[in-house]
Amino acid sequence: MAETSTTSVTARLWHPVARYGDMVRLWVRAELSYPASFAMLVVGSMLINALDFAGIAIMFSSIDSLGGFGLREIALLYGATGVGIGIADTLIGSVERIGEFIRTGRLDQMLTKPVPLLVQVCSDRFTLRRLGRITQASVVMAWALPIVDWTPSRVLVALLMVVSSSALFFGLFVLFSCVQFWTSDASEFANAFTYGGNTLTQYPLTVFPRELAIALTVVLPIAFVNWYPCLYLLGRPDPFGFPEWLQFCSPLAAALVVAAALLVWRTGVRRYTSTGS
Amino acid sequence: MLHVAVASRAFRRYSTYRAATVAGVFTNSVFGVIYSFAYLALWKANPDAGGYDAVDAVTFVWLGQALLMTVALWGGGATDDLAERIRTGDVAIDLYRPVDLVGWYLASDLGRAAYHFLTRGLAPTVIGLLLFDIALPDSPAAALGFALSIPLAVVVSFAIRFLVASTAFWLLDASGPRILTGALAIFFSGMSLPLVLFPGWLGGLAEALPFSAMIQVPNDIWLGRHTGLDLVGALAFQAGWALALLLACRFVLALATRKLVVQGG
Numbered sequence: 001m002a003e004t005s006t007t008s009v010t011a012r013l014w015h016p017v018a019r020y021g022d023m024v025r026l027w028v029r030a031e032l033s034y035p036a037s038f039a040m041l042v043v044g045s046m047l048i049n050a051l052d053f054a055g056i057a058i059m060f061s062s063i064d065s066l067g068g069f070g071l072r073e074i075a076l077l078y079g080a081t082g083v084g085i086g087i088a089d090t091l092i093g094s095v096e097r098i099g100e101f102i103r104t105g106r107l108d109q110m111l112t113k114p115v116p117l118l119v120q121v122c123s124d125r126f127t128l129r130r131l132g133r134i135t136q137a138s139v140v141m142a143w144a145l146p147i148v149d150w151t152p153s154r155v156l157v158a159l160l161m162v163v164s165s166s167a168l169f170f171g172l173f174v175l176f177s178c179v180q181f182w183t184s185d186a187s188e189f190a191n192a193f194t195y196g197g198n199t200l201t202q203y204p205l206t207v208f209p210r211e212l213a214i215a216l217t218v219v220l221p222i223a224f225v226n227w228y229p230c231l232y233l234l235g236r237p238d239p240f241g242f243p244e245w246l247q248f249c250s251p252l253a254a255a256l257v258v259a260a261a262l263l264v265w266r267t268g269v270r271r272y273t274s275t276g277s
Numbered sequence: 278m279l280h281v282a283v284a285s286r287a288f289r290r291y292s293t294y295r296a297a298t299v300a301g302v303f304t305n306s307v308f309g310v311i312y313s314f315a316y317l318a319l320w321k322a323n324p325d326a327g328g329y330d331a332v333d334a335v336t337f338v339w340l341g342q343a344l345l346m347t348v349a350l351w352g353g354g355a356t357d358d359l360a361e362r363i364r365t366g367d368v369a370i371d372l373y374r375p376v377d378l379v380g381w382y383l384a385s386d387l388g389r390a391a392y393h394f395l396t397r398g399l400a401p402t403v404i405g406l407l408l409f410d411i412a413l414p415d416s417p418a419a420a421l422g423f424a425l426s427i428p429l430a431v432v433v434s435f436a437i438r439f440l441v442a443s444t445a446f447w448l449l450d451a452s453g454p455r456i457l458t459g460a461l462a463i464f465f466s467g468m469s470l471p472l473v474l475f476p477g478w479l480g481g482l483a484e485a486l487p488f489s490a491m492i493q494v495p496n497d498i499w500l501g502r503h504t505g506l507d508l509v510g511a512l513a514f515q516a517g518w519a520l521a522l523l524l525a526c527r528f529v530l531a532l533a534t535r536k537l538v539v540q541g542g
Contacts, residue, residue: 034448034449034450036448036453037448037449037450037451037452037453037454038453039453040453040454040456040457041452041453041456043457044453044454044456044457044459044460045456047457047460047461048456048459048460048463051460051461051463051464051469052469054464055464055469055470058470058474058475058476058479059319059470059474061474061476062319062323062326062327062474063319063322063323063326064322065322066315066318066319066322067318183296183300185294185296185297185300186296186297186299186300187297187300188297188300188301188303188304189300189303189304191304192303192304192307192308193307196304196307196308196311199308199311199312200311203311203314203315203318206318207314207315207317207318208314209314212314
């Protein structure tokens with residue numbers, strides 16, 4: 001009896017992951033059926049991201065430091081947030097298109113299938129092209145890593161930073177996409193927080209006013225994506241004079257945002273009534 | 278008359294999505310705020326970087342946000358419809374209509390651009406004005422020059438997007454070239470960083486490419502960096518690229534039509 005219930009718990013946890021894997025495989029096969037376009041999408045994605053960092057690097061031909069931070073320190077911030085949003089976007093980026101599913105009635109079809117709705121939405125049109133961002137951000141971050149004076153605790157904080165920033169962006173993608181349960185054509189609203197959060201965290205928080213820094217810590221904890229853990233990695237005192245223990249709180253912030261996102265998702269799905277036809 | 282009708286219907290088509298417009302204005306404004314603070318920090322470190330002062334830099338940010346959707350820098354607009362119609366084969370119907378295809382889609386895209394200019398162009402600019410110190414047009418001539426340069430910017434952008442969509446005649450799926458061109462446009466238009474900060478040959482290259490006609494040139498006209506004959510030259514640069522690229526559209530379309538096979542009967 002005890003054994004069967006353990007098996008069913010494992011099966012219940014494994015089921016969504018396995019179905020996600022199945023659907024991802026199908027989409028990858030579909031994507032590869034237009035090889036010329038796929039090759040250009042991959043090159044394009046790498047180019048977009050390379051040019052993105054080039055913009056920041058070119059800034060440093062006119063200045064030595066931005067908000068008190070050098071180019072390599074900014075590269076560390078840039079890499080950390082880029083890897084985070086890259087992983088989240090690759091795995092679940094399609095959740096942005098929830099409004100489209102509602103408008104076209106595909107969400108109704110999905111609700112009838114024996115796979116969790118979030119898994120179906122997130123795996124839809126999975127694309128390998130998004131790996132371009134993770135690759136580029138990893139390269140930028142690798143270039144910045146030698147400036148850190150590594151200790152075991154810093155290695156741990158760095159690893160937790162990558163996991164937490166992915167989870168934070170996962171939460172932001174889901175949380176703000178849920179707005180579309182209420183207004184199905186406002187998908188761009190989420191961009192302000194997801195891609196906006198990514199752009200904002202590419203710069204040191206010191207370029208922003210103190211009030212905004214506080215809001216990004218306690219209201220919408222985007223500063224935990226990279227800013228606080230990077231301060232610890234770089235061994236820098238907090239420029240705003242905020243408590244040092246914040247530098248270890250990224251996993252907690254990520255857990256809170258993910259929990260909030262899942263709660264809002266459930267509320268949105270419960271509230272959802274088909275558009276009819 | 279036909280083209281006015283096409284343009285006004287495109288305008289109305291885009292104006293249906295009100296929540297999308299509000300969400301877009303909000304997003305443009307958030308990015309405007311982020312870039313404004315980043316540029317203020319940059320110009321604090323180097324007060325006359327690229328010959329701009331801090332007010333010019335912040336003005337540049339908000340004008341960029343206003344033009345982003347107007348010129349459809351990332352791609353999109355009427356040319357996305359074309360790419361889809363090429364993929365599905367519906368373009369065959371467009372081709373046997375007694376209307377020039379380039380003119381038809383250009384009219385439709387101008388209608389879209391007018392809508393985006395009046396909403397996603399004006400609204401973030403007002404928000405920028407309320408939040409930051411922004412320079413108004415340098416002179417009446419600069420204001421008039423800016424007003425002339427926007428349609429030219431849209432036509433240059435349209436012609437590039439039309440060429441990109443036309444690749445679907447050969448590739449079937451134009452999303453690869455679309456994304457590639459979008460990336461180049463963001464970088465070389467001045468959207469990701471004003472071209473005045475680009476060093477040496479890279480700056481020269483960026484200013485010569487047609488992408489600079491979409492953001493950098495209109496913004497510099499607003500800021501009064503082109504005056505007198507130089508202002509005429511800046512507008513002629515845009516018009517020259519617009520003309521050359523529209524001719525290229527005609528040429529590519531002629532090539533594609535020869536290649537297209539219409540099946541069935």
